[in-house]
Amino acid sequence: MIDATGSAIQAALDGLAARQRVIADNVANVETPGYIAGQVSFEDSLRAAIADGDPSSTAVSTTATTDPVNQNGNNVSIDNQVVSLTDTDLRYQTMVAAMNEKFGLLKTAIGGAS
Amino acid sequence: MLFPTLSTAQSGLSVFRTWMDAVSDNIANIDDAAPTSGPAYQARFVVASPVGNGTEASAGNPAGATVSGITLGDPAGREVSDPTNPLADANGMVRYPDVDLGDQMTQMMMAQRGYEANLSVIDRAKDAYQQALSIGR
Numbered sequence: 001m002i003d004a005t006g007s008a009i010q011a012a013l014d015g016l017a018a019r020q021r022v023i024a025d026n027v028a029n030v031e032t033p034g035y036i037a038g039q040v041s042f043e044d045s046l047r048a049a050i051a052d053g054d055p056s057s058t059a060v061s062t063t064a065t066t067d068p069v070n071q072n073g074n075n076v077s078i079d080n081q082v083v084s085l086t087d088t089d090l091r092y093q094t095m096v097a098a099m100n101e102k103f104g105l106l107k108t109a110i111g112g113a114s
Numbered sequence: 115m116l117f118p119t120l121s122t123a124q125s126g127l128s129v130f131r132t133w134m135d136a137v138s139d140n141i142a143n144i145d146d147a148a149p150t151s152g153p154a155y156q157a158r159f160v161v162a163s164p165v166g167n168g169t170e171a172s173a174g175n176p177a178g179a180t181v182s183g184i185t186l187g188d189p190a191g192r193e194v195s196d197p198t199n200p201l202a203d204a205n206g207m208v209r210y211p212d213v214d215l216g217d218q219m220t221q222m223m224m225a226q227r228g229y230e231a232n233l234s235v236i237d238r239a240k241d242a243y244q245q246a247l248s249i250g251r
Contacts, residue, residue, distance in 0.1 A: 013246075018172050020242060024119045024235045025164075025171035028126030028178035030228050031133075032162040035179075040172060062172035078231055089238045096245040103250050 008046070008055035009099045015042030015060045016092045022062055023085045026076050034073035037065045037081070118176045119239035125165060125178030126232035132181045133160045133225040140213050141222075148209040149201045154191025155211035157218075158184050188212050 002010065019040035029035040042060040049058045069075040136158040146155040163182040170177035190212070197206030 017242075017246075018174070020239060021119050021122065021171040021174065021177070024122040024126075024239065025177040027231050027235050028122050028129065029162070029164050030126070030231060031130075031224060032164055032179050035164050036168075038168060038171065060172065062169070064168075078227075082231065082234065085235060085238050089242050092242045093245050096249055099249050100251070 004050075004053065004055055006099070006102050008050055009095055009102060011042070011046050011049065011055045011058035012095045013092065013099070015040065015046065015058065016088050016095065018042070018060045018062070019088050020085065020092070023081050023088065026081050027078070027085075029074070030076045030078050030081075031072075032074060035076060036069070036074075037067065037076045038062050039065050117239070117243055118171075118174055119243075120236060121176035122171065122178040123232045123235040123239060125176070125180060126235070127229060129160070129162050129179045129181055130225045130229040130232065133162075134222065134229070136160050136184070137218050137222045137225060141215065141218050143211060144213045144215060144218075146211055147196070147199055147201050148191070148211075150193060150203045150207050150209050152209070153189030154209040155213070156189050157187030157211060157213045159187065161185060 019042075022038045022040050026037040029037075040060060040062050042058055045061070046055065046058045049055045065075060067075045067077060140157045143155040148154045160181055161183040162179050165176075165178050165180050168177075191209045192212055193207045194210050195206050196202055196208045199208045201208050
């Protein structure tokens, strides 16, 4: 039912949702001593997966950031996190719009000529 | 968990709220006199630590921060000569807490900014979840 386009969009939504959760975790720990911020990457993997013709094989990976830590061993940069959250949110909305277009085409094909 | 980002941000709110509570408690007690025979008011310091081992958020579970304990300030405080105070000892000394107002106000601002940051995460997360619910409408 869901073709390559649909699963590419779904993989992107999954990756962006994971990024949003990790950013929320970083912000909650903005003053936690010794906390190292995490970051999510999936775009490279998604690109490779699309090239291979199987977008659902996209791997979402979370790694620790290497930004310098401050006095209490914490390296969360609140401004970077908020900008990144806005960016992630807008990307997510873009992919939701794409998914709705995809379903719209599907509806038309099914016979929604009403 | 249906909306893990919201729980994560909520844990942040609760840490920073607890921190603000501790700061307001410290400021309210900044001028508490005590007899030198006993301890002075001890400032409360909130100890935050991350929830889990750092893999929860990427796995789709709630993560965030939690208050793992409270450490107390120095019970010795500082001894001040105040012979007119009814709590004064034979030498006219009383004990005041070792709470620095400048330090407390700085902590208050940090806690408040942290609280606001988590609130904005809740806002954004709500938008994203509403978008997700609109798929296929």
